[in-house]
Amino acid sequence: MISRISYALRETAAGFRRNMTLTAAAVLTSAVSLLLVGTTFLIQRAFDNLLVQWRGDVGMIVFVRPDASQEQIAFIEQTLKAQPNVVNVDKLQYLDKVASYEEAKRVFAGDPTTLSLLSVENIPSQFKVVPKSPDPALVRSLADQYRTLPGVQVVSLAEDEFDVIATLSNFVRAVTIGMSLILLTVAVVLIWNTIRTAMFARRREIEVMKLVGATDWFIRIPFMLEGLLQGLIGAVVSCGGLWALNQAWTNGVAGFKAGTGVSSLVVPGSYVSGVMVALLVIGSIAGAIGSGVAATKFLDV
Amino acid sequence: MYGTDTLAVRDASFDIAKGEFVFLVGPSGSGKSTLLRLISRQERPERGSVWVAGQNINELAESRVPYLRRTLGNVFQDYKLLPNKTVFENVAFALEVIGQPKHIIRQQVPQVIELVGLAGKEDRFPDQLSGGEQQRVSIARAFVNRPLILLADEPTGNLDPTTGEGIMALLDAINRTGTTIIMATHDHRVVNAMRRRVIQLDRGVMVRDQERGVYE
Numbered sequence: 363m364i365s366r367i368s369y370a371l372r373e374t375a376a377g378f379r380r381n382m383t384l385t386a387a388a389v390l391t392s393a394v395s396l397l398l399v400g401t402t403f404l405i406q407r408a409f410d411n412l413l414v415q416w417r418g419d420v421g422m423i424v425f426v427r428p429d430a431s432q433e434q435i436a437f438i439e440q441t442l443k444a445q446p447n448v449v450n451v452d453k454l455q456y457l458d459k460v461a462s463y464e465e466a467k468r469v470f471a472g473d474p475t476t477l478s479l480l481s482v483e484n485i486p487s488q489f490k491v492v493p494k495s496p497d498p499a500l501v502r503s504l505a506d507q508y509r510t511l512p513g514v515q516v517v518s519l520a521e522d523e524f525d526v527i528a529t530l531s532n533f534v535r536a537v538t539i540g541m542s543l544i545l546l547t548v549a550v551v552l553i554w555n556t557i558r559t560a561m562f563a564r565r566r567e568i569e570v571m572k573l574v575g576a577t578d579w580f581i582r583i584p585f586m587l588e589g590l591l592q593g594l595i596g597a598v599v600s601c602g603g604l605w606a607l608n609q610a611w612t613n614g615v616a617g618f619k620a621g622t623g624v625s626s627l628v629v630p631g632s633y634v635s636g637v638m639v640a641l642l643v644i645g646s647i648a649g650a651i652g653s654g655v656a657a658t659k660f661l662d663v
Numbered sequence: 664m665y666g667t668d669t670l671a672v673r674d675a676s677f678d679i680a681k682g683e684f685v686f687l688v689g690p691s692g693s694g695k696s697t698l699l700r701l702i703s704r705q706e707r708p709e710r711g712s713v714w715v716a717g718q719n720i721n722e723l724a725e726s727r728v729p730y731l732r733r734t735l736g737n738v739f740q741d742y743k744l745l746p747n748k749t750v751f752e753n754v755a756f757a758l759e760v761i762g763q764p765k766h767i768i769r770q771q772v773p774q775v776i777e778l779v780g781l782a783g784k785e786d787r788f789p790d791q792l793s794g795g796e797q798q799r800v801s802i803a804r805a806f807v808n809r810p811l812i813l814l815a816d817e818p819t820g821n822l823d824p825t826t827g828e829g830i831m832a833l834l835d836a837i838n839r840t841g842t843t844i845i846m847a848t849h850d851h852r853v854v855n856a857m858r859r860r861v862i863q864l865d866r867g868v869m870v871r872d873q874e875r876g877v878y879e
Contacts, residue, residue: 577729
């Protein structure tokens with residue numbers, strides 16, 4: 363067993379040396395495509411931060427003063443439920459102070475100054491209202507009714523806050539996902555081609571191996587490992603790039619004035635780490651698929 | 664027995680006992696090589712069956728073929744040595760790729776290199792050897808795993824008569840260890856000198872099976 367493992371590792375290393383240029387091309391393409399995949403994740407997350415308050419077709423948010431009484435809150439809820447023609451009562455959601463504070467942590471992730479001013483005590487709780495009709499005039503008139511209600515701090519409309527951002531977000535998502543899929547395919551094909559070339563270069567060796575009774579898996583595994591490593595190394599490079607990109611972005615955003623909303627575009631470090639793990643997995647899988655297909659198809663030399 | 668559009672081997676039925684030395688003779692294209700390839704299951708017959716060491720190898724699952732091949736040794740006219748490996752490495756390769764541990768390799772390879780008469784040349788590369796020496800390496804590689812059967816396809820085809828005799832003496836010595844040898848050839852001299860069983864093919868049909876035969 364040990365001799366088999368050491369054989370596979372030695373052959374994998376030799377494969378890398380033999381095929382420097384093609385390997386470099388495959389690794390770089392994987393790196394670039396995976397970097398794009400990672401960037402897509404980060405951009406999406408940044409937009410999500412901005413839009414997290416409005417997730418689930420929320421059209422209007424009624425912010426309730428932190429010092430509002432239980433009766434005032436109950437009254438607001440009552441009146442909202444009393445309008446089933448305009449308000450989707452099933453989806454009406456009340457975020458108490460604790461839940462609102464959790465949400466604020468995300469919204470103000472890149473704006474620690476604002477966040478530090480908030481606490482579970484002084485944060486407004488909120489009613490998230492999903493309107494039944496998409497008609498903006500109807501929602502707007504609904505909002506006007508609540509602005510003057512006792513205990514209401516402010517009423518925000520989705521329309522005012524984020525329509526442009528939402529459209530932009532969808533566009534950017536479509537473009538980056540499309541491009542990363544194309545590049546990822548290119549990376550798989552390049553790895554496939556590298557392994558095919560490597561197998562062709564060693565067809566005499568493979569022929570002899572088959573004749574003396576080496577199993578197909580024994581012949582295949584070094585080639586598959588080689589491809590998997592190409593994908594993995596590409597992923598490691600892309601992780602480095604992603605980290606640098608995120609650092610530059612975070613520093614850039616910090617330069618904006620607080621409270622402009624841009625600050626919520628910052629992506630937390632834990633999320634970036636998660637994306638990196640995903641990239642390593644995707645890279646390895648792409649490498650394994652490319653080389654696995656080649657190693658199976660070109661075994662009969 | 665085997666066929667595509669043109670049948671390479673049409674009618675050839677014979678048994679070979681363990682430890683025999685058999686020549687397959689006949690002109691080029693008569694089906695000698697195909698017969699050898701049928702035995703190592705590089706080809707499969709359309710009809711008929713091939714039995715090796717008690718099993719019908721046509722019914723062998725693809726995943727078992729490597730284990731069949733470990734009981735066979737192959738020697739070729741063009742040696743099929745790996746040019747970037749030394750004599751030692753070429754022979755060791757056959758053990759390495761079937762997962763034999765290092766201590767077995769270190770013990771078996773020098774023995775068989777000595778047996779084929781190449782002691783002292785372990786570190787040479789194939790292009791530093793004569794044709795006869797290269798064929799000895801090829802035989803060492805085929806024999807190092809102690810196969811039941813050695814299949815040799817024109818092993819003297821590229822060699823001058825004297826060198827060919829040396830190779831035949833080596834194959835004879837291997838045969839005396841109990842290894843069955845099936846050798847395809849159209850070299851009259853070696854067949855006539857050895858006086859072993861001769862199976863003659865003509866356009867895919869077995870036309871003669873003779874104990875202690877000559878080439879004709």
